[in-house]
Amino acid sequence: MTRLHVPIRLRWSDLDAYGHVNNAEMLRLLEEARIQAFWETDEVSAEHAIGGSTAVLDGRPGADTLTLIARQEIEYLAPVPYLRQPLDVQMWLGRLGGASLEVCYEVFSPVGAEPRTAYARAATTIVLVDAASERPRRINDRERAAWTPFLDDPIVFTKR
Amino acid sequence: MTRLHVPIRLRWSDLDAYGHVNNAEMLRLLEEARIQAFWETDEVSAEHAIGGSTAVLDGRPGADTLTLIARQEIEYLAPVPYLRQPLDVQMWLGRLGGASLEVCYEVFSPVGAEPRTAYARAATTIVLVDAASERPRRINDRERAAWTPFLDDPIVFTKR
Amino acid sequence: MTRLHVPIRLRWSDLDAYGHVNNAEMLRLLEEARIQAFWETDEVSAEHAIGGSTAVLDGRPGADTLTLIARQEIEYLAPVPYLRQPLDVQMWLGRLGGASLEVCYEVFSPVGAEPRTAYARAATTIVLVDAASERPRRINDRERAAWTPFLDDPIVFTKR
Amino acid sequence: MTRLHVPIRLRWSDLDAYGHVNNAEMLRLLEEARIQAFWETDEVSAEHAIGGSTAVLDGRPGADTLTLIARQEIEYLAPVPYLRQPLDVQMWLGRLGGASLEVCYEVFSPVGAEPRTAYARAATTIVLVDAASERPRRINDRERAAWTPFLDDPIVFTKR
Numbered sequence: 001m002t003r004l005h006v007p008i009r010l011r012w013s014d015l016d017a018y019g020h021v022n023n024a025e026m027l028r029l030l031e032e033a034r035i036q037a038f039w040e041t042d043e044v045s046a047e048h049a050i051g052g053s054t055a056v057l058d059g060r061p062g063a064d065t066l067t068l069i070a071r072q073e074i075e076y077l078a079p080v081p082y083l084r085q086p087l088d089v090q091m092w093l094g095r096l097g098g099a100s101l102e103v104c105y106e107v108f109s110p111v112g113a114e115p116r117t118a119y120a121r122a123a124t125t126i127v128l129v130d131a132a133s134e135r136p137r138r139i140n141d142r143e144r145a146a147w148t149p150f151l152d153d154p155i156v157f158t159k160r
Numbered sequence: 161m162t163r164l165h166v167p168i169r170l171r172w173s174d175l176d177a178y179g180h181v182n183n184a185e186m187l188r189l190l191e192e193a194r195i196q197a198f199w200e201t202d203e204v205s206a207e208h209a210i211g212g213s214t215a216v217l218d219g220r221p222g223a224d225t226l227t228l229i230a231r232q233e234i235e236y237l238a239p240v241p242y243l244r245q246p247l248d249v250q251m252w253l254g255r256l257g258g259a260s261l262e263v264c265y266e267v268f269s270p271v272g273a274e275p276r277t278a279y280a281r282a283a284t285t286i287v288l289v290d291a292a293s294e295r296p297r298r299i300n301d302r303e304r305a306a307w308t309p310f311l312d313d314p315i316v317f318t319k320r
Numbered sequence: 321m322t323r324l325h326v327p328i329r330l331r332w333s334d335l336d337a338y339g340h341v342n343n344a345e346m347l348r349l350l351e352e353a354r355i356q357a358f359w360e361t362d363e364v365s366a367e368h369a370i371g372g373s374t375a376v377l378d379g380r381p382g383a384d385t386l387t388l389i390a391r392q393e394i395e396y397l398a399p400v401p402y403l404r405q406p407l408d409v410q411m412w413l414g415r416l417g418g419a420s421l422e423v424c425y426e427v428f429s430p431v432g433a434e435p436r437t438a439y440a441r442a443a444t445t446i447v448l449v450d451a452a453s454e455r456p457r458r459i460n461d462r463e464r465a466a467w468t469p470f471l472d473d474p475i476v477f478t479k480r
Numbered sequence: 481m482t483r484l485h486v487p488i489r490l491r492w493s494d495l496d497a498y499g500h501v502n503n504a505e506m507l508r509l510l511e512e513a514r515i516q517a518f519w520e521t522d523e524v525s526a527e528h529a530i531g532g533s534t535a536v537l538d539g540r541p542g543a544d545t546l547t548l549i550a551r552q553e554i555e556y557l558a559p560v561p562y563l564r565q566p567l568d569v570q571m572w573l574g575r576l577g578g579a580s581l582e583v584c585y586e587v588f589s590p591v592g593a594e595p596r597t598a599y600a601r602a603a604t605t606i607v608l609v610d611a612a613s614e615r616p617r618r619i620n621d622r623e624r625a626a627w628t629p630f631l632d633d634p635i636v637f638t639k640r
Binding site: 169171172173188191192195196244 | 329332351
Binding site: 480 | 498502503504505507508510511546548549550551552553554555556559605637639640
């Protein structure tokens with residue numbers, strides 16, 4: 001199974017008064033992983049991509065495409081303490097539709113940490129929207145070619 | 161149907177670079193609504209409770225019970241712009257189990273705004289955990305009595 | 321002395337792992353107070369203005385003027401715990417220049433709380449910038465008339 | 481002059497609706513740099529220290545010492561856009577007192593970027609507080625030895 005591995009470093013301010021990474025903040029970490037993996041920028045590199053770059057969406061100000069979040073689902077498996085080493089956020093696509101895609105995530109302890117903890121699993125449905133017309137637009141050929149290698153089974157959520 | 165109505169005021173910093181309330185921030189707004197509705201504090205009042213107070217959880221530092229978030233699901237129905245008047249966050253319980261409960265939300269435009277927009281619907285599964293043993297503990301009689309009037313059908317998510 | 325009194329409600333997420341309002345978050349609370357006091361919106365009301373409305377800056381997307389923050393200074397006098405009632409943020413102007421102004425703040429316990437605690441004092445220098453040219457623009461007559469009543473001595477910072 | 485260089489990676493969510501790093505968020509980035517430089521953790525390494533480790537404060541939950549922020553001052557020199565490469569946060573000590581110290585910062589473009597932009601300069605006064613007594617405690621010999629090499633002139637703020 002081909003997954004993107006994006007290292008996401010915590011900030012101390014991600015902790016809430018309980019001393020663990022806040023539940024809403026976790027979705028911000030996933031947002032950050034998603035942006036690093038899917039957004040094309042001037043400075044993008046292949047550092048975080050395994051098996052080719054997925055970063056084909058133009059995320060710069062004034063870009064033609066907006067990415068709208070239509071839904072999210074997350075299961076928290078273990079509280080995340082403050083960690084100096086980056087979380088290992090693994091990502092793949094659970095669905096690749098006409099104008100939308102589902103990004104799947106599993107969040108693990110830093111690479112090399114023992115024992116290895118699975119902290120969360122989650123999914124985000126993204127709709128590509130044309131910035132000018134504000135209407136959904138189809139995933140184009142370049143995007144489909146870049147993303148298809150990461151297509152795999154969607155997450156089976158067990159806590160519904 | 162008996163719902164809690166909690167007014168949640170936006171901050172300008174809830175907006176992201178797209179100029180709308182950020183998708184992760186929306187879960188922070190729901191967290192705030194949940195805390196105002198369910199946490200007992202010295203200063204708690206009945207201002208936000210309809211049909212009796214649900215605020216029977218002790219949320220003060222050093223309290224006996226921790227509330228763990230086990231899962232969340234959210235559907236975004238319309239982007240939320242900057243609003244001066246508070247969002248109308250409506251809440252009820254979709255399930256009341258042994259040691260856990262499901263909080264359901266529908267987020268609407270400020271009361272009195274025309275037209276009325278439904279911005280999001282969501283659900284959070286909470287587990288009550290004994291702070292000393294760090295193990296789930298049963299919902300007690302006082303809590304069950306306070307919360308049962310708000311029990312209703314869970315949300316039917318349509319974008320799965 | 322004529323001061324604006326803006327009630328700013330805490331969110332539980334303003335606390336950090338120390339259990340107090342985070343030092344950087346405090347500046348976000350001041351930002352929110354400033355926006356409520358100075359930004360004109362469709363929905364603005366006189367609720368928070370004493371002695372006339374200061375909300376004469378157009379803060380809507382696409383507005384002609386941007387407000388740039390040039391400097392900030394803050395002294396923390398006491399840690400802020402989680403409070404259900406809104407902080408009493410008092411504001412005035414310490415300086416009203418050609419294209420810039422200095423907003424001064426003192427942050428107090430909620431109105432009516434005993435004892436009354438002064439939590440912080442701070443100052444923010446704002447430059448008005450023309451959105452099109454991205455250059456500073458002069459404070460206009462309407463703004464000067466609205467803001468002059470709140471002009472007073474700047475804060476004397478004691479911890480420098 | 482001996483400075484600590486701490487690379488701080490932006491998150492897209494650090495941007496506000498103006499499309500630049502938010503003014504309050506900038507202090508959060510400085511907080512993160514400070515924690516990485518001064519807090520000792522199980523996993524600390526010398527990666528970010530030049531000329532010896534300054535990370536001699538125990539920042540773990542339940543530690544003996546709390547670090548209280550007494551004041552902060554910041555001058556914003558240029559708006560910070562979204563950057564993929566980490567900011568170069570340079571730090572030194574402007575003062576090393578009995579129980580308190582002043583951390584000074586200059587925030588620059590990512591290492592290697594052309595042209596090199598100075599985005600901000602700032603200072604934070606920290607007081608070491610004994611967690612048990614909640615009273616200031618003296619900087620100890622180990623801390624003084626670790627921090628003295630980074631002592632230099634404090635920032636001369638020019639926008640006061």
